[in-house]
Amino acid sequence: MRIGLVVNPVAGLGGRVGLKGSDGADVQEKARALGATPHAAERAALALAELRSRIGGPFTVPTAGGPMGEDAVLDAGLIPDVRYRPGDPTTAADTVRAAAALAPHADLLLFAGGDGTARDVLDAVGASVPVLGVPTGVKMHSAVFGATPRAAGEAAALMAAGGVRIRDAEVMDLDEDAVRDGRVSARLYGHVRVPDVPVRVQQRKVGGTVTDPSSVRGIAAALAERLGPSELLVLGPGTTMRAVANALGADVPLMGVNVLAGSGTVVAADVAAAELEALAGTTPAWIAVTPIGGQGFLFGRGNQQISPAVLRAAGRDRLAVAATEAKLASLGGRPLLVDTGDEDLDADLRGHLPVLTGHGRFAMYPVR
Template sequence: MRIGFLVNPIAGMGGRVGLKGTDGKVEEARARGAEPRAPDRARRALDALAERAPDADVLAWGDPMGASRVRAAGFDPEVLGEPGGEETGPDDTRRAVRAFRDADADLVVFVGGDGTAADVAEALAGSDVPMLGVPAGVKVYSSVFAVSPEDAAYVAATFERTERREVMDIDEDEYREGEVHPELRAVAHVPVAEELQSSKQTGSGTVESLAEGVAADVDARPETTWVLGPGSTVGEVKEKLGFEGSPIGVDVYRDGEVLAADATEAEILDSLGEDNVIVVTPIGGQGFVFGRGNPQLSPAVIRECDLEVVASRDKLDDLRVLRVDTDDPELDEELRGWVKVRVGRFERRMMKVV
């Protein structure tokens, strides 16, 4: 097995500081104190790959696009080239992937988000080399990603066949304004595996009574700090509370006051009190409660809060399970198990987090 392994080192940097992505915002993300997310995701995937396929031949690209991470996992990579400058970009990704393809890679594993996936797919166009994503971006709409870094390693080490899957992306400037229009960028060869996520879909069904129930609970607990996540379902809750929330951001609310709008991780932590509740809705079609579209809800935030999961019945009908991918494997394990999901003013449904 020859695996080309590539890291987009800036993927996901804008998430926890409230930028909804990193396209064109790298310097602003750094100015806000953002730290790279992708290198740690790469480490987790490579460590798991070293356990499952220690004899794999790994092709790499020069740092900061993966070579040292591959070596740290115990592999002796064949480094096929270097980035063109200190700041990496789409051209570096495409150049590396073409080199992997030309070196007869059996699989290209990349760490990044939807933009990286589109660049990888473009470089592989016309070939049968499959691609597999380790999710590290803020928005991960494409169905070419594994559920977690560890799942990516398992899929890479065990897959036997491939299928065609969609690479989706959105305009991040529109996304920051609350407009979400996923665009099909490519159809790529991807390993067949249960550990892959689906493309994001929009859940259907009324959530009015559900939102009224949550809003009533909020009003009844004025001492509680409510961390209200993104999405149309929680957006309905914000509307019932009497304010126009951030449709794709996180708002913090207590006792009739919005403490932080479209908040960063740091702003959320600064707003928390002694009694805190996160209200989130799973991503339609995928089931992610944490780890897709809401990186502001970091492990540090989650550990300070109780959890209220809300969803329409129609959305849950399309989901077999719920998922988490917080960047903290220990926290992921703590969150797994059965959880009550609020589906109406009073009704709840049991769903399993895996």
């Protein structure tokens, strides 16, 4: 079985610096000015290394040149078969051309990127060849990504071994400009074919609103009771966490990571990882997040500002997972997921966590 690879080298560049995406040269330049560094090739190499560990090797990987795949293939100890040479700097047009050039030479095309990259791959190959995303972007609401880079490699290995069904999966994307203005505008762009490997391949994000205000008020009250007089509360993004902030008397951006004092005062709004690490390094903080509806991700999808350093400073005992019962039901029994970019931390977070569903109400839920 031939497995190809195309990498969007700048995917995810804006995540930890709080830019809510990486689309466009201006955003990428701003991200770099804020200290962002690319990590897409590193995560792609991790997926390939997992694939190699399961099927043996080395083997040849049809790919694009340099940072668009060749570098990751070499890092994984495999043999690149370069079928497309990108420009410098690379663009979305390079992704489309590379995917189109690789499709005739692959039975499965891996791509490293986010929702914008998934759209480019859709434009290039449609349903002509199965694809699978290695998650390296900021949002990744589409149902075309492995849950983690290693999960993508594992799913590819299972497909190579045979017996894996192929299903149609949605390619979704948000309007990044609207998100930066505090508006969520998602659109279905089409479908691609992906390996159907439950848990290892994520579901699409399910949008929704807070349907039980009394539960949200109870969650807010329970979080307020946990805070000591000098402690901070870090709230992840999303409608549930924004409703919690409102119940505590604070108005915060919908898609940002925000920091409150115990009194409900906004200490910092829409923070980047560096600012959050500085705060968490000097003041004890609780971290409150809600799983992404339909997907179940706690970390690694749209909240990369809550970095491994921030999570370690807080500790597992100061992590509060909160969700209404309706949001948990939207998972259909699937586990909660973590993809922090730090495999040791992910392992520490797995197991079971109490999910706060209201004042004094909890549900023990598995984390994978």
